[in-house]
Amino acid sequence: MTAAADGPQRTDARGARRGASASSVLRAVLDEGPIARSTVARRTGLSAAAVTGHTAELLRRGLLRELPETGKRGVGRPHVPVDLDTGRHVAGALHLAVHHATVALLDVRGNVLVQHEEPHGGLAAEDLLARAAEILDDLLLGHAPDREPLGLGVATGGWVDRASGTVVEHPLLGWKNVPVRDLLVGSTGLAVEVDGHARALVHAERLFGHTRARESVVQLFAGNVVDAAFATGDTVHHGPRSAAGAVAHLPVDDSAEPCRCGRTGCL
Template sequence: MLPTLIAMPGRRAVPDRPDNAAAVLRAVLHRGPLARTAIIREAGLSGAAVSRHTAELLALGLVWQPPEHEQRPRPGRPRIPLDIDTSHHVAAGVHIAVPRLTFSLADLRGRVIARERVPRQSHPGAVLHDVAARLPGFLRRYAKGRSVLGLGVVTGGWVDVDAGVLVENAALGWRDVPLRRVLQPVVRLPVHVESHARALTHAELLFGTVGSGDLLHLFVGNAVDAAIATGGALLHGRRYGAGSVAHLPVPGSTTPCPCGRTGCLQVTVADRTIAERAAAGGVTAHPDLRLLLRAAREGDERAVELCRSRLGMVARAVRPMLDMISPDVLVLTEAVTLHLPQLLPELSSELGGAGDLVRTGSFGTDTLAVAATAPVLAAVYQDPLGLRTSGSAR
């Protein structure tokens, strides 16, 4: 039997900035367990508003409070803390990458409950059929009766969130794929599509450790893209095109790009490109980034130098962005610094005075699983009362 499916409203505009109920929920997320008096201070709302929204969030199963008999007696008015309720709801997601699909479930704190990886087929129609076919079994195995708030579908490249369309992902060779229109009627869940750079930026702002100031997030895999956040809100651009960095020039690179130019960032530093260089140089038996990283961890200097070279090229390409945006932090999500964190100073050194801004992403080996569920969780934390359209969450 499938777990209960609690649908967010069908695609509707979700505000960039949270409403009052969302302010209460986010205060509990970031500071909880939190008494109502503290929520009033954190959210900047009246006591009456906090009481009203707390009752709504309790009814929806988004927050909880310990039974009164578990509280220690204290003089004066009781101060029963609220915390995020992770027992009733989960977010589902699928990350579509070049080599594989990653299915995942996460709780309301963004913690990964389950993940499964399967090889990716080449044609987008076959991939989406595969997602729809595998998802029910995945939910039966891991959701364990908890309500599923939606399905995140995340991939690299240019994703139009409002239309639910993957406009272009050159690494996959896909254009104009209507992800939401194909999947939503089949999986019978709200489908939230997003690029992986923006999805991970949502996750960093909600659950990460990098802070909440102006942020530039750079994702480097087979696809290379970026996201920009200021004041806790993401910059979207026309049709969500902001953050397209695949064709930034890399000084000194002569790698040909399908766009007709040479030295574009994505083709120069992509996982596949670095893996092919390793195989061509005899560092690995065949093109496989995992083999290159293993050789580097085992001390092969040729492998280490290839990894250093990638970080240097990334730094030279994005340095003008740092000068232009002047963010408080640059979050880098990519395989070399994940598996060889001792090489991060190589990137910082190339960035000169901006090097002290660089942080690695907060989610380690869970990165793709977190990214997949992040669009669903971001929608919940922006518009928690949207759940009311489905009736009681209990």
């Protein structure tokens, strides 16, 4: 009875460790590729056998590729570096701004391959998201017909509940409790992640930016909305339902500037 109960837990734990180890291999290649397997082992602390196994799986999945052998070695296995395979997959991106939506395709190094900006003129949420899905489909057919889409990332202002993929409130768009992830999963068939744009920028910085950014980074966004996010200890922080205090309507001393909320002197 105990063994039966422990079995799935142990299996899950092993799977989580394998996933973390494969991620560390991919992280090393993203940071330093092209890179030899032996160097990956030194950077990650994994055994040579583990690196070989994870690399083989990542090659099979089309996330890595082998490059021609560099240099000559007298003994041992040839020095065959690996790098990210930027020609097999694309990631979709959608930014929902106040006056327009931007849809883009990126490779696995975060390079923008193509993007399209679409004014939306205050379309209803469902109509705007349906139009964004159509644009994404057109971009995939027109610019990446032979590539496999990995998923779609969505960023916008306002209060975004990342766990449920919901825009809880975006006053400038007039949105309340819009299930963005569910609507886009239904129209695209892709895995979809939704977050506020400040946190999305922090994630991007930690993924593609300088290695020190993973330890501690603060992002301040100032535009039609004011937003901020931060990461410490290798973690991007989220409040309950990804909520945070709003600063837009804090009073500014000696200001009579009218605000769209009906008051004056708002920040």
